[in-house]
Amino acid sequence: MSADSPRSQSCTCIAPINIAVIKYWGKSDEDQIIPLNDSISLTLDTDYMYTKTTATISTELTKDSIILNNEEASGDGVRFQNCLSEIRKLAASSKHASTVEKSKLKVAIVSQNNFPTKAGLASSASGYACLVFTLAQLFELESHKSELSALARRGSGSACRSLSGGFVQWFHESQPCVARPIAEAEHWPQLRCLVAVVSNTSKAVGSTEGMSRSVKTSKLLEYRIKHVVRDRVEEMKMAILQKDFVKFAELTMQDSNQFHAICLDTYPPLFYMNSTSQAIIQLVHRYNEIRQNIKVAYTFDAGPNAVLFMEEAELNRFASVFHAFFGSIPHESFFRGKIPDPVDSTKDVEALGPDKALKGQVQYTIVCHVGQGPKNIDPTG
Amino acid sequence: MSADSPRSQSCTCIAPINIAVIKYWGKSDEDQIIPLNDSISLTLDTDYMYTKTTATISTELTKDSIILNNEEASGDGVRFQNCLSEIRKLAASSKHASTVEKSKLKVAIVSQNNFPTKAGLASSASGYACLVFTLAQLFELESHKSELSALARRGSGSACRSLSGGFVQWFHESQPCVARPIAEAEHWPQLRCLVAVVSNTSKAVGSTEGMSRSVKTSKLLEYRIKHVVRDRVEEMKMAILQKDFVKFAELTMQDSNQFHAICLDTYPPLFYMNSTSQAIIQLVHRYNEIRQNIKVAYTFDAGPNAVLFMEEAELNRFASVFHAFFGSIPHESFFRGKIPDPVDSTKDVEALGPDKALKGQVQYTIVCHVGQGPKNIDPTG
Numbered sequence: 106m107s108a109d110s111p112r113s114q115s116c117t118c119i120a121p122i123n124i125a126v127i128k129y130w131g132k133s134d135e136d137q138i139i140p141l142n143d144s145i146s147l148t149l150d151t152d153y154m155y156t157k158t159t160a161t162i163s164t165e166l167t168k169d170s171i172i173l174n175n176e177e178a179s180g181d182g183v184r185f186q187n188c189l190s191e192i193r194k195l196a197a198s199s200k201h202a203s204t205v206e207k208s209k210l211k212v213a214i215v216s217q218n219n220f221p222t223k224a225g226l227a228s229s230a231s232g233y234a235c236l237v238f239t240l241a242q243l244f245e246l247e248s249h250k251s252e253l254s255a256l257a258r259r260g261s262g263s264a265c266r267s268l269s270g271g272f273v274q275w276f277h278e279s280q281p282c283v284a285r286p287i288a289e290a291e292h293w294p295q296l297r298c299l300v301a302v303v304s305n306t307s308k309a310v311g312s313t314e315g316m317s318r319s320v321k322t323s324k325l326l327e328y329r330i331k332h333v334v335r336d337r338v339e340e341m342k343m344a345i346l347q348k349d350f351v352k353f354a355e356l357t358m359q360d361s362n363q364f365h366a367i368c369l370d371t372y373p374p375l376f377y378m379n380s381t382s383q384a385i386i387q388l389v390h391r392y393n394e395i396r397q398n399i400k401v402a403y404t405f406d407a408g409p410n411a412v413l414f415m416e417e418a419e420l421n422r423f424a425s426v427f428h429a430f431f432g433s434i435p436h437e438s439f440f441r442g443k444i445p446d447p448v449d450s451t452k453d454v455e456a457l458g459p460d461k462a463l464k465g466q467v468q469y470t471i472v473c474h475v476g477q478g479p480k481n482i483d484p485t486g
Numbered sequence: 487m488s489a490d491s492p493r494s495q496s497c498t499c500i501a502p503i504n505i506a507v508i509k510y511w512g513k514s515d516e517d518q519i520i521p522l523n524d525s526i527s528l529t530l531d532t533d534y535m536y537t538k539t540t541a542t543i544s545t546e547l548t549k550d551s552i553i554l555n556n557e558e559a560s561g562d563g564v565r566f567q568n569c570l571s572e573i574r575k576l577a578a579s580s581k582h583a584s585t586v587e588k589s590k591l592k593v594a595i596v597s598q599n600n601f602p603t604k605a606g607l608a609s610s611a612s613g614y615a616c617l618v619f620t621l622a623q624l625f626e627l628e629s630h631k632s633e634l635s636a637l638a639r640r641g642s643g644s645a646c647r648s649l650s651g652g653f654v655q656w657f658h659e660s661q662p663c664v665a666r667p668i669a670e671a672e673h674w675p676q677l678r679c680l681v682a683v684v685s686n687t688s689k690a691v692g693s694t695e696g697m698s699r700s701v702k703t704s705k706l707l708e709y710r711i712k713h714v715v716r717d718r719v720e721e722m723k724m725a726i727l728q729k730d731f732v733k734f735a736e737l738t739m740q741d742s743n744q745f746h747a748i749c750l751d752t753y754p755p756l757f758y759m760n761s762t763s764q765a766i767i768q769l770v771h772r773y774n775e776i777r778q779n780i781k782v783a784y785t786f787d788a789g790p791n792a793v794l795f796m797e798e799a800e801l802n803r804f805a806s807v808f809h810a811f812f813g814s815i816p817h818e819s820f821f822r823g824k825i826p827d828p829v830d831s832t833k834d835v836e837a838l839g840p841d842k843a844l845k846g847q848v849q850y851t852i853v854c855h856v857g858q859g860p861k862n863i864d865p866t867g
Contacts, residue, residue, distance in 0.1 A: 325747060328709040359753050366706060366751035372736075373771040374743045380761040390754040 113163030114207070116243040119155040120235035120479035122220075122228070123148045123266045123273065124298070124412045126357040126404060127334065127341050128364040131320045133277070138262045140277045141320070142334040145341050146266045147414075148273060148290065149298060150476025153442040154220035156231035157482075160239045166211035173216050173232075188236060188260045195252055196244040204245050212240070220471070233260030234267035238479035254283035270477035272345050274338070290475045293348050297420045299413040299427070300471040303381045312407045315368065315375045322372040329367060334360075350416055354402030357414060358389075361404040368407075379409040381431075381466040388430055388457065389413070392423065395456045411467075424472075425450040426457070433465035442472035494544030495588070497624040500536040501616035501860035503601075503609070504529045504647045504654065505679070505793045507738040507785060508715065508722050509745040512701045514658070519643045521658045522701070523715040526722050527647045528795075529654060529671065530679060531857025534823040535601035537612040538863075541620045547592035554597050554613075569617060569641045576633055577625040585626050593621070601852070614641030615648035619860035635664035651858035653726045655719070671856045674729050678801045680794040680808070681852040684762045693788045696749065696756045703753040710748060731797055735783030738795060739770075742785040749788075760790040762812075762847040769811055769838065770794070773804065776837045792848075805853075806831040807838070814846035823853035 129144035171178045171185060178185075189212065196208035216235065218228045237257040241247055257264040258275075265284040266273045271292060275284040310318070319326050337356055344352035368375035378386075382405055393399045401423050402414045415423055424445035425436070432439040436447045510525035552559045552566060559566075570593065577589035597616065599609045618638040622628055638645040639656075646665040647654045652673060656665040691699070700707050718737055725733035749756035759767075763786055774780045782804050783795045796804055805826035806817070813820040817828045 324714050325706045325709060325744065325751075328706060328713070332709070333705050355753075362753065362755045363706065363751050366747040369750060370706075370744050370747040372740055372743065374767060376764050376768075379764075383757050383760075386755060387757075 113161060113165065114243065115159055115161035116239055116481065117157065117159040117483050118235055118239040118242060118479055118481045119151050119157045120231045120238055120267055121148050121151045121270070121476055122154055122156075122231045123263065124300075124404060125263065125266075125406070126353070126414075127338050127360050128406075129263055129275065130364055130367060131316050131326055131330065132262070135317065137282070138258050139282050140262060140275065141326075141330045143277050143338045144263070144266070144275045145287070145338060145345075146263070146273050146275070147296075147298070147475050148267060148270045148478060149300075149473045150290075151480075152476070153471050153473060154218075154231075154300075156216060156218050156228060156235040158214060158216040158232075158235040158239045160236075160243050161213045161215075162207055162210040162243060163213070164210060166213055169212050169214075171214040171216065174218060184233075184260050185236075188233065188256055189240070191256050191259065192237065192240045192244065192246070195246055195249060195256075199244075199246070201245060207244055214239075229261035230263045230267045233257050233264035234479055236260065237264070238268060239481075242481050251281055251283050254285075255281040258282060258284075268478055271475060274342065287342055288345055290477055293345070293475065295348075295416045295418070296350075296475055297415055297417050298473045298475070299411075299415075299424065300473065301385065301411040301413060301427070301431070302468045302470065303379065303385075303409040303411065304466060304468045309377050309407055310375055315371070315377075315407060318373075318375070319367055319371040323367050323370040325370045326367050329363060333363065351399045354399045354414065357402040357404050358386075362386075365405065375407075377407045377409065378405050381463070382409045382411060384460070384463050384466065385411045385413075385431070388427070391457050392426060392453075395453065420472075421446045421448045422450070422453070424448075424470075426453045427467075427470070429454045430457075430460070430463050431465075431467035432470075434469070438469070439467075440470050440472055445472060494542060494546065495624060496540055496542035497620055497862065498538065498540040498864050499616055499620040499623060499860055499862050500532050500538045501612045501619055501648055502529050502532045502651070502857055503535055503537075503612045504644065505681075505785060506644065506647075506787070507734070507795075508719050508741050509787075510644055510656065511745055511748060512697050512707055512711065513643070516698065518663070519639050520663050521643060521656065522707075522711045524658050524719045525644070525647070525656045526668070526719060526726075527644070527654050527656070528677075528679070528856050529648060529651045529859060530681075530854045531671075532861075533857070534852050534854060535599075535612075535681075537597060537599050537609065537616040539595060539597040539613075539616040539620045541617075541624050542594045542596075543588055543591040543624060544594070545591060547594055550593050550595075552595040552597065555599060565614075565641050566617075569614065569637055570621070572637050572640065573618065573621045573625065573627070576627055576630060576637075580625075580627070582626060588625055595620075610642035611644045611648045614638050614645035615860055617641065618645070619649060620862075623862050632662055632664050635666075636662040639663060639665075649859055652856060655723065668723055669726055671858055674726065674856065676729075676797045676799070677731075677856055678796055678798055679854045679856070680792075680796075680805065681854065682766065682792040682794060682808070682812070683849045683851065684760065684766075684790040684792065685847060685849045690758050690788055691756055696752070696758075696788060699754075699756065700748055700752040704748050704751040706751045707748050710744060714744065732780045735780045735795065738783040738785050739767075743767075746786065756788075758788045758790065759786050762844070763790045763792060765841070765844050765847065766792045766794075766812070769808070772838050773807060773834075776834065801853075802827045802829045803831070803834070805829075805851075807834045808848075808851070810835045811838075811841070811844050812846075812848035813851075815850070819850070820848075821851050821853055826853060 123146040127145040131141040271290040504527040508526040512522040652671040
């Protein structure tokens with residue numbers, strides 16, 4: 106308990122977002138949020154994008170409350186209550202009297218994403234991961250790794266992947282259904298990631314409704330689950346362990362495309378990518394052609410924003426080309442995070458065939474790398 | 487032989503385009519053009535869209551030649567030569583001496599599409615159907631129906647479907663591989679079709695290359711062939727025979743979406759639809775929602791243009807809504823063919839939520855119906 110009041114205690118943590126390279130789409134259990142297939146993701150560093158959450162317990166609080174991005178959110182949201190009540194159960198059954206005591210107190214949550222909202226960057230993964238991690242710190246439940254992963258999953262499926270750093274696999278058949286790292290963040294230090302924020306965000310059907318519609322109507326989804334993903338997960342794991350960029354890139358692009366193919370085979374169809382997303386895909390394939398090897402990969406979640414992967418050696422060259430095609434603001438404003446060195450891209454742009462209509466279609470791009478899981482940022486944490 | 491010269495003869499015919507409602511995508515034999523699955527199409531009337539071909543044989547011709555849309559085309563194109571040499575073989579083996587005699591003469595072909603070129607409206611189906619039909623008339627081979635269907639197929643796969651009027655099935659396992667009508671054009675006279683020419687045509691990968699790439703790389707295509715299309719063909723046949731518009735519409739939309747899903751699952755992916763195509767799809771689903779029934783269906787081939795089906799009772803109402811959303815020229819210029827009666831669409835447009843960004847995204851719309859197969863248009867034909 107903090108010095109100012111022995112009857113109240115608070116804890117502040119940050120948690121990262123994660124990007125799936127083998128996609129999760131479709132649940133076998135809507136309430137428990139059990140996915141139909143394994144997925145693999147990369148946890149992105151928290152240098153620029155993270156959720157920050159402060160949780161406070163106090164004898165003076167009379168009800169649970171949550172403030173999300175400066176707005177009071179309804180504390181009785183089903184998923185929030187699920188998370189909170191499950192974590193309280195866990196605390197109540199603890200061997201430690203202090204944890205049992207804390208489980209009886211009301212909780213005040215203040216949570217904020219430091220990355221731009223309304224940019225279509227899924228924040229529920231980092232949000233729920235941060236909520237669960239922060240409460241676990243507060244209740245001294247850090248050792249219950251499997252239970253915490255399962256708890257985050259109940260908030261937002263892919264949140265369980267944000268509880269670990271590095272390269273993470275979410276196992277659909279494990280008991281409980283949890284995510285665990287395949288490799289630590291340090292395993293592949295050359296890997297770089299550009300998160301391209303596409304300006305013309307289309308109004309998408311939410312993921313929960315979208316995947317439920319796919320499960321009901323897409324004839325191709327069943328095949329993907331039964332005959333495609335299992336092998337791909339194994340191949341992807343191998344590509345990551347061997348740091349085989351070409352294989353990693355190929356599988357990443359193919360799985361992103363197949364996920365969006367399933368969305369299109371859904372009835373009525375789901376469109377998450379827009380014409381800018383298509384243009385980015387076409388540029389990446391053309392770029393790889395002129396480089397005579399696969400140097401860059403794309404992946405798209407349930408929105409138009411692109412996430413691009415490459416190795417460090419390619420970053421400056423590709424970033425300059427990408428800026429030349431899609432940026433309408435200066436290089437140093439177009440990139441956020443660790444700004445790549447600008448390179449003369451005239452020859453590449455000529456070889457790729459410039460298309461001026463694309464200018465300004467990407468608002469800005471966040472440069473990041475594979476990073477660690479959530480952490481307590483309290484001075485004493 | 488015509489009166490002016492006993493040693494030369496010519497014949498002029500027209501042939502319709504056709505629109506697949508169960509799509510053909512993928513060949514089991516590239517040279518023979520044997521499709522991987524059955525497909526079903528509707529032959530559209532020739533009131534507005536057709537290919538017109540004149541074929542001339544003469545002792546005075548020293549080589550075969552072909553003029554396509556006023557431009558001399560290479561007469562030694564593989565597919566053109568395939569068609570011509572096969573039809574000559576057929577003629578040479580005829581019981582009729584006159585046909586055998588004609589088979590030895592050189593041929594001059596003049597072919598023209600009366601519908602706008604560069605509008606992304608596939609013209610190879612009507613083109614090759616017209617070529618084969620016209621030569622068959624000239625060589626008196628009309629009775630060889632199966633052989634002619636197989637011949638047209640060698641020119642352009644879906645051309646075999648344009649040799650018949652009405653509702654047509656192309657059988658991938660028949661020997662020879664041919665198309666035959668399921669029902670005549672008169673079977674379902676209420677059916678109407680709007681061909682919407684989308685202005686921003688994207689540069690697509692040609693169908694031949696595209697489908698070959700899909701066969702090699704799409705994991706989902708194999709499943710479609712083995713487990714989806716067979717049942718859908720039977721359901722579609724039943725929907726057509728029973729004139730069940732709701733079922734027909736649902737299957738048409740689902741199959742169009744699945745075809746484009748396969749294109750997206752192809753590596754590198756194929757994008758044939760653009761943002762206007764997506765907007766048309768979304769408008770149709772929303773329109774069906776406010777009409778509380780499926781009143782309109784869409785289908786898209788390997789390009790951004792939409793083909794919309796509805797029954798006559800819905801035509802004026804939907805056409806006016808469609809014009810309000812996508813047209814930037816007056817109603818009577820926006821529609822070609824039999825112009826629908828304009829209806830006050832204010833309430834519908836309000837219910838659908840107007841989106842002014844769509845204005846002008848469709849250049850114009852051709853109104854048509856299910857029609858007859860090719861015909862000889864010579865005065866004596």
